[in-house]
Amino acid sequence: MSDSTNPVFAVRNLWKVFGPKADRIPGSPEADLSGEDLRQRTGCTVAVRDVSFDVRKGEVFVVMGLSGSGKSTLVRCLTRLIEPTSGGIAIDGEDVRGMDTARLRELRRHRAAMVFQHFGLLPHRSVLDNVAYGLEIQGAGKAERRAKAGEIVEKVGLAGLEGRRPGQLSGGQQQRVGLARALAVDPEVLLFDEPFSALDPLIRRDMQEEVVRLHREEGRTMVFITHDLSEALRLGDRIALMRAGRIVQCGTPEEIVGSPADEYVRDFVRDVPREQVLTVRRAMRPAVGGEADSGPAVAPTTLVSEAIEAVARTGGPVRVVEGARCLGVVDHQVLLAVVAGVESAGSGAPTEKAVA
Numbered sequence: 170m171s172d173s174t175n176p177v178f179a180v181r182n183l184w185k186v187f188g189p190k191a192d193r194i195p196g197s198p199e200a201d202l203s204g205e206d207l208r209q210r211t212g213c214t215v216a217v218r219d220v221s222f223d224v225r226k227g228e229v230f231v232v233m234g235l236s237g238s239g240k241s242t243l244v245r246c247l248t249r250l251i252e253p254t255s256g257g258i259a260i261d262g263e264d265v266r267g268m269d270t271a272r273l274r275e276l277r278r279h280r281a282a283m284v285f286q287h288f289g290l291l292p293h294r295s296v297l298d299n300v301a302y303g304l305e306i307q308g309a310g311k312a313e314r315r316a317k318a319g320e321i322v323e324k325v326g327l328a329g330l331e332g333r334r335p336g337q338l339s340g341g342q343q344q345r346v347g348l349a350r351a352l353a354v355d356p357e358v359l360l361f362d363e364p365f366s367a368l369d370p371l372i373r374r375d376m377q378e379e380v381v382r383l384h385r386e387e388g389r390t391m392v393f394i395t396h397d398l399s400e401a402l403r404l405g406d407r408i409a410l411m412r413a414g415r416i417v418q419c420g421t422p423e424e425i426v427g428s429p430a431d432e433y434v435r436d437f438v439r440d441v442p443r444e445q446v447l448t449v450r451r452a453m454r455p456a457v458g459g460e461a462d463s464g465p466a467v468a469p470t471t472l473v474s475e476a477i478e479a480v481a482r483t484g485g486p487v488r489v490v491e492g493a494r495c496l497g498v499v500d501h502q503v504l505l506a507v508v509a510g511v512e513s514a515g516s517g518a519p520t521e522k523a524v525a
């Protein structure tokens with residue numbers, strides 16, 4: 170996806186400060202105090218601190234960070250479920266902070282639907298009616314609601330359970346109902362607030378795959394909050410890593426793992442199996458002699474873990490080829506260096522040579 174398309178959300182210099190006279194904090198000398206000092210002096214907490222980013226059309230944008238880093242506050246500010254203290258937010262170029270109540274309601278109901286951790290399901294309604302609920306609010310007729318809801322229920326794997334009440338479902342199934350309800354209104358963006366953190370690991374994995382599948386099928390823009398690094402790496406096209414209200418790095422999983430912006434990020438990603446995130450584009454070295462001309466080849470997007478298999482099978486170097494060009498080669502040595510996290514700064518620089 171290209172940078173030139175207009176972003177869905179454009180966030181600029183956003184602050185959220187909780188406490189008395191919060192609007193005096195952004196840009197003031199107090200803003201630079203540590204969280205504890207600021208609290209003691211002013212009674213305020215800075216939850217989001219001068220944050221800027223774009224959410225691009227069609228991407229899964231993950232907001233990740235430890236508990237208290239500001240993830241929920243940031244994402245709630247996008248639709249003003251929490252009122253920002255200062256800064257700019259636009260959706261498709263429209264100023265969110267300038268929206269009146271009716272326009273805001275429309276934003277939350279039609280354009281940016283939220284999937285919550287605690288489902289927010291109506292206990293006395295059936296699965297089908299829970300899913301149809303958002304359409305009811307939108308004013309859709311009964312027949313249309315039921316038809317649409319039935320379709321979505323099937324899409325999220327709940328066919329056969331339409332008549333049950335939430336209390337008769339497992340946690341994972343309830344989460345699917347929450348997801349279906351958000352999908353039913355066909356929003357431009359889905360916002361997920363740690364939706365799977367209460368689920369047990371296997372069901373959680375299931376739901377992550379469900380999100381990946383839905384995203385592949387529909388290409389809908391998604392903003393996903395998590396404190397779980399492996400979830401972020403699995404789902405995110407790009408990840409914004411937050412610390413104490415700031416975004417310390419925003420990039421693809423490969424950029425975050427392969428080029429951490431500072432010691433904090435480096436520490437955060439220390440235990441990630443690098444070969445499962447980094448691609449051969451980053452690992453390769455220039456081809457020398459006749460290496461570029463023939464032999465087995467892989468695409469630049471191939472994961473290092475897959476290239477390890479290819480190199481192990483052939484024994485020799487494997488070419489990294491894009492279209493008709495050989496960008497470089499990977500061999501035992503450079504792949505091992507990636508796994509060990511000691512690849513040289515120069516590796517990954519493409520040296521292009523036409524393949525005959």
Ligand SMILES: Nc1ncnc2c1ncn2[C@@H]1O[C@H](COP(=O)(O)OP(=O)(O)OP(=O)(O)O)[C@@H](O)[C@H]1O
Nearest residue numbers: 187214215216235236237238239240241242243396
């Ligand atoms: N209503 C509030 N009043 C005062 N402080 C708040 C309020 N809501 C959040 N905070 C503070 O703002 C900071 C960011 O909180 P936030 O809930 O956004 O973090 P988070 O990263 O989503 O955490 P978690 O993963 O635990 O949900 C925290 O220090 C929190 O205590």
